[in-house]
Amino acid sequence: MDLLxxxxxxxxxxxxxxxxxxxxxxxIGGVRDYCLVKDTYLLKGLFSFIVCALxxxxxxxxxSPAIKTFPWFLDGGAVFAKKWAxxxxxxVPSLILPVPGDPITWxxxxxxxxxLAILGGFGLGFFSCMAGGCPFRQHVMAAEGSKSxxxxxxxxxxxxxxxxxxxxxxxKAVLA
Amino acid sequence: xxxxPAIAGGIFGLLGAAGQAFFHVIPPPAYGICIACHMRxxxxxxxxxxxxxxxxxxxGALIIPGGPxxxxxxxxxxxxxxxxxxxxxxxxKEFKWKVMRVWWQRPWAEFFLGMLVMISxxxxxxxxxxxxxxxxxxxxxAFIGLIMIAVGVFAGCQVLRKLT
Numbered sequence: 001m002d003l004l005x006x007x008x009x010x011x012x013x014x015x016x017x018x019x020x021x022x023x024x025x026x027x028i029g030g031v032r033d034y035c036l037v038k039d040t041y042l043l044k045g046l047f048s049f050i051v052c053a054l055x056x057x058x059x060x061x062x063x064s065p066a067i068k069t070f071p072w073f074l075d076g077g078a079v080f081a082k083k084w085a086x087x088x089x090x091x092v093p094s095l096i097l098p099v100p101g102d103p104i105t106w107x108x109x110x111x112x113x114x115x116l117a118i119l120g121g122f123g124l125g126f127f128s129c130m131a132g133g134c135p136f137r138q139h140v141m142a143a144e145g146s147k148s149x150x151x152x153x154x155x156x157x158x159x160x161x162x163x164x165x166x167x168x169x170x171x172k173a174v175l176a
Numbered sequence: 177x178x179x180x181p182a183i184a185g186g187i188f189g190l191l192g193a194a195g196q197a198f199f200h201v202i203p204p205p206a207y208g209i210c211i212a213c214h215m216r217x218x219x220x221x222x223x224x225x226x227x228x229x230x231x232x233x234x235x236g237a238l239i240i241p242g243g244p245x246x247x248x249x250x251x252x253x254x255x256x257x258x259x260x261x262x263x264x265x266x267x268x269k270e271f272k273w274k275v276m277r278v279w280w281q282r283p284w285a286e287f288f289l290g291m292l293v294m295i296s297x298x299x300x301x302x303x304x305x306x307x308x309x310x311x312x313x314x315x316x317x318a319f320i321g322l323i324m325i326a327v328g329v330f331a332g333c334q335v336l337r338k339l340t
Contacts, residue, residue, distance in 0.1 A: 005245055006252050008199035012191050013256020021264035023184035027304035031326050035333040045181030052186040053312035056193025064197045083203045087244045113317050120300025121321040125328020131289040132281050134304045135211040143261030148276040151283035152290035159294025160216040164241045
């Protein structure tokens, strides 16, 4: 059993939680503030995240040559295809679709994934805007003692179970 | 030093890339940081171990719905975030029990909003953080997702303007 990912992610989470609380980081809030009052204070966080993640993907693969995953159009796809085959999962990254959301809702149909992205992205933006922050912000607010955010987390957990019980089979039937 | 979102976002981006490069948080690709997916992995792992019928039996092995990296043991980002944020709030004396004022952010409404956010996030395959991480991994669907999130927030802002 490989325990490195869980132990590493708990420390990643600790750093993220601390910094997120100090900075009031919110990914939806940036777009929302820009829409409502033309304020770019939080939006800078989103852009700096994308730029630094891209830089990190490029730099870290030279630092750690064991796992070369970044340019998926060169060799990253093959790394994942091998990993997936070893785990017995039938999802293979292709040139057009390098990043499946997860193997449960994966299919090689690109058009279906674009429709899923349109539906899911719109719902994600709309409902997060109404709820007052992205899921990460809600976790931080729950830790700050907001009862609304704690109830939000209960709904969040139930949503995961409902999705895999009722929505995922439907999506799979549509994609197949 | 005062922590601004620009600096925090940069550090998060580097952490997300480092999770994939150094800490084996693969497959799926670009999985280093995600709130919805890691929460889903944790919940499904616990649910499948309490009620084995929830997981799919395939050849005697319990297949947990979710990212393959969490088949054996789930990722614990959520636990870390909650502990870290509680520490930050306690250390800086910002912890206070409170309830939002407006009716669509009262607890009963937030329950349904949380459910809907989770379902749409899993339909797309990631929360806003992972959408940004996927976009940095140069995925076409993530760019469409980012644009649609902006459109959704814009629609939400119109509704918020009507409500307030």
